[in-house]
Every structure is written in C-alpha cells, then in structure tokens.
Amino acid sequence: MKIKRIEFAFLLLFAVFLQSCEYNPVDVYERPVTKDVTPPQIQTLILDINYDTIFLYSEKIINFRFSSSNQEIKMVRFVIDNDPKFTVYSDNGTFDLTYGTLSDGMHTMLLEVYTASGSNSIAELMGAEGFLFSKSWKVFVDRSYYSRTKASVSNGYLKLTWPKYRDYDFEEYVVSRVLNYNNEVVIKRLKSTEFVDSSYVGEGGNYIVRVNNQKTKLLDWGNIELARNLPKLTLLPTESDPFILKWGKNKYYNAVDTIKLSQSLNLTYKYVNVKTTCDPNDSIYVLETGFFGDKADLILKFVPKKRNIRYTFDYYPNFESQSTVILGFPFIRPNTPLTSIDQVSLDEFVYLAGCDSIIRYSVSEKRTVEQLGYRSSGCSKCEFNNIIFSSSGKHITNYVNCTSDLMLVTSSNMHNYIIRDLKPFSGQNYTPEIFTSDVGTAIVNKANGGFFVYDFNSNAALAAYQKTIYGGNGLSISPNGDYLLLFDDSLRLVRFTNSQFTNIWSHDRFYYPKYFGFDGANPEQMFTWDGTTFSVKLCNDFSDVYEFSLSDNSILNIDFYNKEILTYNSGHLYVKSYLNGSLIKDLPINTDASFNNNSFSLINHTIVSRKGVIYFIK
Amino acid sequence: MIKRVLIILFLLISFIRANSQEFNFGFQSGIGTYSMKGLKNINSEVPQGLPFDTKLVADFPAYFYFRPTMLIRFNNFCLGLVYSFQSTGSRISAKDYSGEYRFDMKVKSNAPGIYCEVTLSAVDNFRFNLYSIIGPSFSNLETKEYFNVADTVLRNANYKFKAQNFYIEPGINFLLPLKAFSFGINLGYLVQFGDQAFYTGNNKKNILFDTKNQVSVKPDWDGIRIGLSVFYNLSN
Numbered sequence: 001m002k003i004k005r006i007e008f009a010f011l012l013l014f015a016v017f018l019q020s021c022e023y024n025p026v027d028v029y030e031r032p033v034t035k036d037v038t039p040p041q042i043q044t045l046i047l048d049i050n051y052d053t054i055f056l057y058s059e060k061i062i063n064f065r066f067s068s069s070n071q072e073i074k075m076v077r078f079v080i081d082n083d084p085k086f087t088v089y090s091d092n093g094t095f096d097l098t099y100g101t102l103s104d105g106m107h108t109m110l111l112e113v114y115t116a117s118g119s120n121s122i123a124e125l126m127g128a129e130g131f132l133f134s135k136s137w138k139v140f141v142d143r144s145y146y147s148r149t150k151a152s153v154s155n156g157y158l159k160l161t162w163p164k165y166r167d168y169d170f171e172e173y174v175v176s177r178v179l180n181y182n183n184e185v186v187i188k189r190l191k192s193t194e195f196v197d198s199s200y201v202g203e204g205g206n207y208i209v210r211v212n213n214q215k216t217k218l219l220d221w222g223n224i225e226l227a228r229n230l231p232k233l234t235l236l237p238t239e240s241d242p243f244i245l246k247w248g249k250n251k252y253y254n255a256v257d258t259i260k261l262s263q264s265l266n267l268t269y270k271y272v273n274v275k276t277t278c279d280p281n282d283s284i285y286v287l288e289t290g291f292f293g294d295k296a297d298l299i300l301k302f303v304p305k306k307r308n309i310r311y312t313f314d315y316y317p318n319f320e321s322q323s324t325v326i327l328g329f330p331f332i333r334p335n336t337p338l339t340s341i342d343q344v345s346l347d348e349f350v351y352l353a354g355c356d357s358i359i360r361y362s363v364s365e366k367r368t369v370e371q372l373g374y375r376s377s378g379c380s381k382c383e384f385n386n387i388i389f390s391s392s393g394k395h396i397t398n399y400v401n402c403t404s405d406l407m408l409v410t411s412s413n414m415h416n417y418i419i420r421d422l423k424p425f426s427g428q429n430y431t432p433e434i435f436t437s438d439v440g441t442a443i444v445n446k447a448n449g450g451f452f453v454y455d456f457n458s459n460a461a462l463a464a465y466q467k468t469i470y471g472g473n474g475l476s477i478s479p480n481g482d483y484l485l486l487f488d489d490s491l492r493l494v495r496f497t498n499s500q501f502t503n504i505w506s507h508d509r510f511y512y513p514k515y516f517g518f519d520g521a522n523p524e525q526m527f528t529w530d531g532t533t534f535s536v537k538l539c540n541d542f543s544d545v546y547e548f549s550l551s552d553n554s555i556l557n558i559d560f561y562n563k564e565i566l567t568y569n570s571g572h573l574y575v576k577s578y579l580n581g582s583l584i585k586d587l588p589i590n591t592d593a594s595f596n597n598n599s600f601s602l603i604n605h606t607i608v609s610r611k612g613v614i615y616f617i618k
Numbered sequence: 619m620i621k622r623v624l625i626i627l628f629l630l631i632s633f634i635r636a637n638s639q640e641f642n643f644g645f646q647s648g649i650g651t652y653s654m655k656g657l658k659n660i661n662s663e664v665p666q667g668l669p670f671d672t673k674l675v676a677d678f679p680a681y682f683y684f685r686p687t688m689l690i691r692f693n694n695f696c697l698g699l700v701y702s703f704q705s706t707g708s709r710i711s712a713k714d715y716s717g718e719y720r721f722d723m724k725v726k727s728n729a730p731g732i733y734c735e736v737t738l739s740a741v742d743n744f745r746f747n748l749y750s751i752i753g754p755s756f757s758n759l760e761t762k763e764y765f766n767v768a769d770t771v772l773r774n775a776n777y778k779f780k781a782q783n784f785y786i787e788p789g790i791n792f793l794l795p796l797k798a799f800s801f802g803i804n805l806g807y808l809v810q811f812g813d814q815a816f817y818t819g820n821n822k823k824n825i826l827f828d829t830k831n832q833v834s835v836k837p838d839w840d841g842i843r844i845g846l847s848v849f850y851n852l853s854n
Contacts, residue, residue: 024683025709025722029673033714123716123768125670
C-alpha cells in the first residue's frame with residue numbers, strides 16, 4: 001500500500017513537470033526611443049497655389065517642395081473632398097490637378113505634409129506616428145466657360161463678351177480671328193471680358209478667345225462663329241413702276257464706311273454701281289433702269305470703316321448681300337416653275353405651278369383663290385400634262401394618272417373635275433391637246449388624222465371628222481360648241497349641228513391669218529388678224545362685226561371680258577382696245593416677248609408675266 | 619500521446635515488479651542544449667522585413683529536460699524504458715510606448731526510448747556507468763507573431779508544426795545507492811537522426827521552408843544533456 005503511494009507520487013510529479021516546465025520565452029527588448037519630441041518647422045520652398053481659392057478651368061500643374069527644420073518629410077498628400085487624389089513619399093513633387101471626376105461647383109482641397117515624429121518609435125517607423133501639417137483651399141470647378149462667349153450688337157458694333165477668368169494666374173485675354181483652317185490672326189490682347197470689333201460689318205467670322213495664364217500655353221476660353229448677317233435686298237411690291245429696292249439697316253452700321261449698290265439686268269452680269277451712300281439709314285433705291293419683267297441681279301456691298309483683316313479681294317463676296325428680283329408685283333414664290341397662264345374669268349387667271357398644282361389667282365384681290373393638286377398612284381410623274389384652256393377659260397383639259405387619262409376641270413371650282421379615258425378615241429399612246437367648249441363637247445384629234453367631237457356628258461363621240469387625204473385636225477371649238485376651227489386641205493370654220501359639219505369659211509392652209517380664234521366672251525364671234533387688220537367676225541356667216549388696223553409685231557393675248565388686246569412690238573408691250581385698237585398703255589420691256597416662254601398675258605387691266613410678276617395698268 | 623506513454627509505463631512497472639531481480643523507478647532532469655540550426659536561420663531572416671530594429675532575446679537556449687525512467691537491473695547491466703520531454707524556444711522582440719513586435723517559436727519534443735546501461739566499475743557504493751538511449755522523437759513547433767502599433771493589432775498569427783525523427787543519446791553517469799533510493803549524475807550527448815521536416819495541417823507536404831537558404835526546416839535537438847537523477851528501488 002505504501003509503495004503504491006510512492007509510485008503515484010512519481011507519476012504525479014512527472015505529469016506536473018510535463019505540463020508546467022515547457023520553455024516559454026519571456027524576455028522583451030525595450031527599444032530606446034525619445035518620446036517627447038518638439039514638432040519641426042515646415043518651410044514652403046515651392047507651391048504653385050498663391051490664393052485661397054483655385055478656379056479650375058482645365059488642368060492645373062501644382063509644383064511643390066517643402067523643407068523641415070528637423071524631422072524628415074515623409075509624405076505629401078492632396079485630398080479633395082476627403083478623397084485622396086495624389087500622394088508622394090517625398091518632400092517634393094508635381095500634382096496634376098484636373099477635372100477628373102469633379103463636378104462643376106465648389107470643392108475643398110486639402111494639402112497634408114507628414115513628417116517623421118523623431119521618436120524612432122515603432123509607430124513612427126511604421127508610418128503611423130508623425131507630425132501633420134495641412135492647409136486647405138477652395139476649388140471652384142467650371143467647365144461651362146467655353147460655351148459662354150457671346151456676340152451682340154452694341155452701338156452699331158460687334159461686341160464679344162465672355163466669362164471672367166478668375167484664377168490668380170491670369171495675365172490677359174487674347175482674341176483671334178480665324179481666317180481659314182490653321183490660320184488665325186491675333187486681333188486684340190486685353191484684360192477686360194468684352195471686345196468690340198469696330199471693323200466687323202456682318203460679313204461672318206469665327207472668333208477665338210484664349211486666356212494667357214502665365215503658362216507656356218494659352219487656354220482656349222471661348223469660340224464663337226458668326227454667320228454672315230447682312231441686310232437683305234427686297235423689291236417693294238408696287239403695282240407698277242417705279243420699282244423700288246429696300247434693304248434693312250446694317251446691325252453693325254457704325255463699322256460701315258460706305259454702302260455700294262450695283263445692278264445687272266437680265267443675266268448680263270455687267271454690274272453697274274447705281275448707288276453709293278455713307279448714311280446707314282439710307283436704305284432705299286428707286287431703280288433708274290429696268291423694266292417690267294426684267295431680272296435684276298443686285299449686289300449691296302458694305303465697306304468697313306476700319307481695317308478688316310478679312311476684307312480682301314477674294315473675300316469681297318462676304319461683304320456683299322446679293323439678291324435677284326423680277327421687276328413687277330410678285331404673285332408667286334420666287335423660283336417656282338410656272339407655265340400655262342390663261343385667263344379664266346373677268347378677274348382671274350390660272351397657272352400651272354411646279355409639277356402637281358394648278359392655281360387660280362385673283363388679280364383684284366392679289367391673292368390665290370384656289371389650288372388644285374393631284375398625285376397619281378402607282379407611278380411618279382408630273383401631272384396636268386398638255387393643259388389646254390377653253391376659249392372662254394371656263395374649262396381646262398389636261399392629262400393625269402399613269403395611264404394618261406383626261407381630266408376636265410371647271411375653272412371656277414377646280415375641285416369639280418371629271419376624268420375620262422379618251423384613248424379609245426385618240427388612239428393608244430397618243431395624248432393630243434383636247435379643245436373643249438363650255439357645253440361639255442370637245443375635239444379629240446386622232447393619231448392618224450381626223451378627229452372626234454366628243455361629249456363628256458354621254459362619254460361618247462358625237463361625230464367623226466375625217467377627210468380622205470388630209471384627215472383633218474381640230475384647232476378650236478367655240479364656247480357654245482357650235483363652231484369649230486380645223487385644218488384639212490385648208491383652214492376652215494365649220495358649223496357643228498346635229499352631228500353634222502357644215503363649212504362656213506375656208507382659207508389657204510399655207511397662208512392662214514397670224515392670229516385667230518373664238519371670242520371667249522361672245523360665243524357667236526371670232527377674230528382674225530392678218531398682221532395689219534384685226535377683224536371681229538360673226539361665226540354664223542363669217543361676216544364682219546367690225547375691224548380696225550393693227551400692225552404690231554405680234555398679238556400676245558386678248559382679254560375678251562375686258563375688251564383689251566396685248567401686243568408686242570420692238571421692245572414694247574401695247575395694251576389696246578379690242579373694240580377699236582386704240583392704245584391704252586405702252587409699256588417698254590427688255591425681254592423679247594415673241595418667245596413663248598417669256599410670254600405675257602392680259603388679264604383685267606394687268607399684264608401678267610410668266611416670270612411670276614404682274615404689272616397693273618390702271 | 620502522454621496518456622499512451624503513462625499507460626505503457628504503468629503496465630511495465632507491474633510486469634517488472636513481478637519478474638525482475640531489481641526494479642528501479644526514477645526520474646531524471648537536467649539541462650540540455652539544443653542546436654536548432656534551421657529555426658535559428660529563420661530567426662535571422664525575420665528582422666530583415668521589419669522597418670524597426672529588433673533583438674533576438676531568446677535563441678533556443680539550454681533548458682531543462684525531464685526524463686522519467688523505469689529500469690531493471692541485472693548485476694552490472696541495466697535495461698529500461700525512458701520518456702524524455704524537452705523544450706526550448708526563441709523570441710525576436712521590439713517594444714516601446716507606441717507598439718510591440720514579437721515573434722516567438724516554442725519547440726518541444728516527446729521522446730520515448732530504450733535505456734541501456736553497463737556498469738564499468740563499482741567502488742565502495744559508487745557505480746560508474748555507461749549508458750545509451752535510443753528512440754523516436756516527436757517534435758512540436760508553435761510560432762506566434764504579434765504586432766501591435768498604437769493600440770492597433772496589425773498581426774496576431776499562430777502556426778503549429780510537427781515532425782517525427784529519431785535520436786540516440788550516449789553518455790556516462792555516476793550512481794550512489796542509499797537504502798531504497800539511488801542518486802545519480804549523468805552527462806550525455808543527444809544526436810538526432812532522421813530527415814522529416816516540420817509540417818503543418820497534417821499534410822507532410824506543407825513543410826516549413828527556409829526561403830533564404832532554400833532548405834526545409836527540421837527539428838534539431840542535438841546537444842549536451844547534463845542531469846541529476848533519483849531512483850527508487852521497488853524491489854525493497
């Protein structure tokens with residue numbers, strides 16, 4: 001029993017030794033440190049920020065260098081809005097301060113200079129202990145400055161204004177004018193935020209404003225491109241001569257030395273100076289040359305008072321306002337193709353404008369009273385082909401659609417129209433001009449000679465005309481449909497009754513009258529003109545109603561409703577009485593009216609030119 | 619492990635008491651020196667990565683070892699079982715008001731062994747013996763790295779490694795029996811053999827590696843063992 005206790009004691013002792021006598025390091029190395037160290041004096045050797053607020057317009061390079069009186073400078077850091085932006089583990093460096101992710105507006109920038117503590121402690125050596133010196137700035141970010149350069153007019157001069165460059169390094173603004181690509185000229189260096197260009201007259205230009213901020217490069221500060229802005233020439237809408245040109249006052253009038261107006265007539269391009277003025281308010285010119293219907297090319301030139309770097313020969317057109325006018329009262333927009341003018345009533349005429357509209361215009365009201373448009377489906381083509389007016393003008397025929405169908409239009413209400421297929425009468429692929437009366441009958445010439453008298457009401461031919469040798473070709477039908485003018489072996493006037501043709505008058509087909517036709521206002525009358533005598537005849541027997549001498553070069557048009565004739569002779573339009581040939585108006589013109597495309601019409605005491613202008617006689 | 623050794627020793631005592639001529643149960647303790655070349659190399663590398671100066675305040679110093687022993691004595695020959703526990707360690711230290719850094723390594727070994735002893739001479743009651751111990755060595759290494767700067771713990775990491783090798787310790791001792799007790803003094807030298815390096819996580823491929831010298835690190839318990847021992851003769 002005693003032995004067992006000793007054994008147990010040994011075992012217990014053994015166990016205790018094992019558990020408790022394991023080696024454990026306990027020594028500690030206490031490092032020598034200096035706990036209380038006075039902070040160093042930091043001296044700024046270089047720092048490119050001299051003010052409390054930084055205006056950041058682009059990038060800004062901040063060079064810095066500091067020195068410490070004792071402890072070493074470990075780190076310099078720039079923090080913007082609590083976000084470290086730049087860190088350098090040295091006492092000097094360069095911080096490129098750019099927009100980066102900064103939004104427009106005010107921000108706070110903090111400069112932190114960290115020095116060692118000088119204690120030689122673990123914390124110091126680990127960078128966790130030291131002295132911190134800091135300074136803060138306000139940073140104002142502005143990206144919008146470039147688009148805020150404006151141009152305005154001040155006292156008759158161009159004035160450029162731009163936002164102020166507010167940073168401390170401002171030196172001057174530099175204003176340049178761009179002449180062309182990669183070529184610009186400095187025109188002003190100044191410190192204010194506005195510049196008046198006293199040489200600019202509205203010729204258009206591109207100005208660049210830069211900031212010289214003492215750095216090696218200029219900061220683009222603004223750019224403005226000015227479109228040419230010169231007064232436009234217009235022709236005052238007068239009913240008759242004199243013709244008057246008008247232009248507005250130049251916005252930059254104080255920069256203008258002289259205004260010169262040059263004129264060229266009817267595409268000769270021989271410009272003649274017709275007016276020179278120094279008065280900016282003098283903006284009217286009464287044309288001394290030029291007649292009704294003339295095309296006048298005009299150049300209004302603004303000569304700058306002061307030296308303008310752009311005012312060189314090659315760029316004179318920039319200083320010129322050019323315009324082309326047709327002399328007369330305009331009834332249509334300029335440059336609109338216009339054809340087929342014809343009188344349709346006492347006061348109105350109809351013309352074909354462009355490709356798809358016929359327009360009715362009232363002379364007395366000076367306005368369009370009706371417009372008919374039409375567009376074929378299935379093909380693209382011009383409408384209203386082969387447009388023909390009846391002798392009275394009350395009806396109009398023309399071809400529409402891809403299948404060339406005939407349209408009969410009532411001119412007093414143009415939307416009241418009917419469309420017929422007349423190819424069974426005229427023949428396929430043949431679209432002759434259709435002469436119509438005011439009673440629904442019409443002449444439909446055939447391709448191989450001869451013609452039908454067609455009735456729109458019954459959509460049937462009333463009669464066929466066919467001569468053995470010449471076939472026959474219908475020329476016109478009287479408003480009441482009772483008389484036809486036609487060609488076969490001779491020029492004939494025939495009566496058409498009960499589907500029968502009865503010859504009334506015939507004339508040698510090779511020497512027929514220079515001008516003839518039915519009276520649009522009097523169905524029983526017609527007229528002939530042989531070049532010397534104008535005769536009004538009864539259709540019934542071709543007897544004279546009256547006649548008078550008329551020896552002009554050509555008859556252009558007759559207004560049956562107002563009993564007036566328009567003739568042309570040697571550069572003159574003559575308005576004469578339809579009743580006796582007496583002269584009503586002598587209107588000189590420059591254009592040769594014998595050409596059809598320069599034709600004139602006489603409508604309600606006005607002369608209407610196919611160029612789109614009207615001359616009011618009364 | 620310790621439990622297992624205790625059970626074996628207990629069974630052995632019971633067996634010997636029943637069969638031997640003279641049964642001695644004793645305990646030996648003393649000072650051992652420990653080479654630990656590989657671990658010392660690691661200690662030499664640690665300060666190089668630190669921005670402040672440190673000091674190696676403990677570098678695997680000589681330290682106590684403990685060795686319970688159970689012997690059967692046959693006239694001039696003695697045979698028995700021993701269990702050795704030995705430990706040492708190191709510390710790299712730096713401390714001031716602002717923080718502390720320390721890197722501790724504690725290494726210990728549990729080493730069961732077979733003890734053989736031959737009596738060379740016996741004068742009066744003194745015996746001069748030659749002994750040798752051989753057996754496996756189970757080493758454990760624990761590293762602790764702690765770094766605190768300005769009351770902020772930057773690092774606090776522990777790693778444990780282990781390794782198994784073998785050892786042999788030849789030596790001499792003087793023994794003075796007095797009644798039922800015997801008192802002795804011994805001097806030996808432990809030589810470790812075996813190539814197993816420290817490994818961690820029960821994966822013998824995760825070894826402790828000395829990157830500077832490009833060698834794996836193994837325990838190195840080589841060194842002198844000087845100790846005192848006391849035995850109790852259970853046969854009395």
